[in-house]
Amino acid sequence: MSILKIARMGHPVLRMKCEPIDPKKITGPEVQRLIRDMFETMAEYNGVGLAAPQVHQPVQLAVAGGEADEEGGPRFRIIINPEITVLDENDKLGMFEGCLSLPGLNGWVERPASIQVKAYNQKGEQEEFTLEGYPAIVMQHECDHLQGVLYVDRIEDLTRFAFEEEAGRYLDLDEDDNEDDTGDTDDTEET
Ligand code: ZN
Secondary structure: OOOOOOOOOOOHHHHOOOEOOOHHHOOOHHHHHHHHHHHHHHHHOOOOEEEHHHHOOOEOEEEEEEEEOOOOOEEEEEEEEEEEEEOOOOOEEEEEEEOOOOOOEEEEEEEEOEEEEEEEOOOOOEEEEEEEOHHHHHHHHHHHHHOOOOHHHHOOOHHHEEEHHHHHHHOOOOOOOOOOOOOOOOOOOEO
């Protein structure tokens, strides 16, 4: 396994529309190695998600966390060629987002709070599931990466885009403290 170099904002790979992966190749060595390396890279940088273009691979593959497993530990989903359907356009959730490709920065973004996701998993099986709250936000952030979109594109009020330290000190990170499954509400995580 290897820790991969992370592309930072300004690198053109982050603005590419990523190519779908042939479902027949998901269980092959190339895709499986990319999945393992992305997990190792995400763990190294304490990310809650990571998309393939962030490691210079413009393909539709991402890891998304924010959910808890049966024992209350973190659960990460691998999604390939995802399609997202918003379940309620009027139900929005806002939070300060961070991104491993924009180190040290946080910005306030509002997104739909509940979504349905259709994607292939790491075994090449098609899955469909719904997500609500924080995991839905993480998933949308990762899926945006696969379309060349960064969270900064979705910030409506640029006075709420700041360095982490200043955001924590002056912009009150807790003012929209939502309840999520991980119990991790008091800080932003990078995806
Ligand atoms: Zn990101």
